[in-house]
Structure formats: C-alpha cells, structure tokens
Amino acid sequence: MRAVVQRVSEARVEVEGEVVGAIGVGLLVLLGVAREDNKEDALYLARKIVALRVFPDLEGKMNLSLKEVGGEVLLVSQFTLYADTRKGNRPSFLEAAPPEVGRRLFEVALEAFLEQGVHVETGVFGAHMRVHLVNDGPVTLILDSKDRLKPR
Numbered sequence: 644m645r646a647v648v649q650r651v652s653e654a655r656v657e658v659e660g661e662v663v664g665a666i667g668v669g670l671l672v673l674l675g676v677a678r679e680d681n682k683e684d685a686l687y688l689a690r691k692i693v694a695l696r697v698f699p700d701l702e703g704k705m706n707l708s709l710k711e712v713g714g715e716v717l718l719v720s721q722f723t724l725y726a727d728t729r730k731g732n733r734p735s736f737l738e739a740a741p742p743e744v745g746r747r748l749f750e751v752a753l754e755a756f757l758e759q760g761v762h763v764e765t766g767v768f769g770a771h772m773r774v775h776l777v778n779d780g781p782v783t784l785i786l787d788s789k790d791r792l793k794p795r
Contacts, residue, residue, distance in 0.1 A: 649670065674752060697709075
C-alpha cells in the first residue's frame with residue numbers, strides 16, 4: 644500500500660462539482676492499494692501517518708504529530724499510485740488492486756484512522772474527483788507499507 648501524504652492548511656475534494664469532503668489543518672492522504680496488500684498494510688500505514696511528526700513546534704521544527712496539533716485527515720483513494728511507466732508512454736495499472744479489494748482495504752485504513760481518534764473526511768471511491776489543497780511547507784512524503792519489511 645502506498646500513500647502520498649501532504650501537510651495542508653486546508654483541502655477539499657469535489658465530485659461532480661459538489662464538495663464531498665473538506666478539512667482544515669491536517670494531512671491529505673492519497674492512498675493506493677496493490678494486488679498483494681492486506682489488512683496489515685492498511686493498519687500499518689494508518690498508524691504511521693497519525694504518528695508522523697511533520698507539524699511545527701513552537702521553535703518551527705517538525706516535531707508534532709497530527710493528534711498533537713488537532714489535525715484532520717482527508718483520505719482519497721488513488722489507484723494511479725501503482726502506475727507502471729517503464730514500458731511505453733501509457734501507464735499500466737496491473738499492480739493496482741481490483742476495485743473490490745481496493746475498496747475493502749481503503750475502508751480498513753479509514754477505520755484505523757477513526758479508531759485513533761482522528762477526524763477523517765473522504766472522497767468517493769472510484770469516482771472522478773477534483774482535489775484542492777493548500778500544501779503547507781510544502782511538506783510531501785511518500786510512504787509504502789512494504790518498507791516496514793526492509794532491513795534498515
């Protein structure tokens with residue numbers, strides 16, 4: 644499972660011109676699910692993202708977590724994070740999970756954020772969405788649940 648995490652001062656997602664999710668200070672999380680991902684991948688990423696110390700403390704150092712600043716999460720499904728562009732110019736999405744698996748694991752991640760006491764807004768799974776954000780910093784991180792299995 645992959646996540647592109649952006650620290651935002653505000654973000655919203657629209658479907659067919661209607662706002663379906665919006666947050667103030669927090670993290671925009673674009674979440675992609677791979678074919679081989681499972682519940683553990685979703686739980687790991689949700690825990691990791693909530694614990695990331697990416698918000699400034701009183702000295703301006705990135706030292707505070709989402710919960711410490713009372714931040715929110717805008718969680719948006721993004722199967723294109725598993726695009727393979729090695730061959731030709733048209734991306735292949737064979738590594739991405741099929742929609743039913745992606746939806747189920749997206750919902751596992753959503754529940755994991757909520758269980759940690761984080762307010763979460765979402766887009767609409769599988770819909771064409773327009774995401775608006777004000778990236779604060781800018782701070783953008785890429786996380787992969789498989790990294791937890793690699794030696795340090």
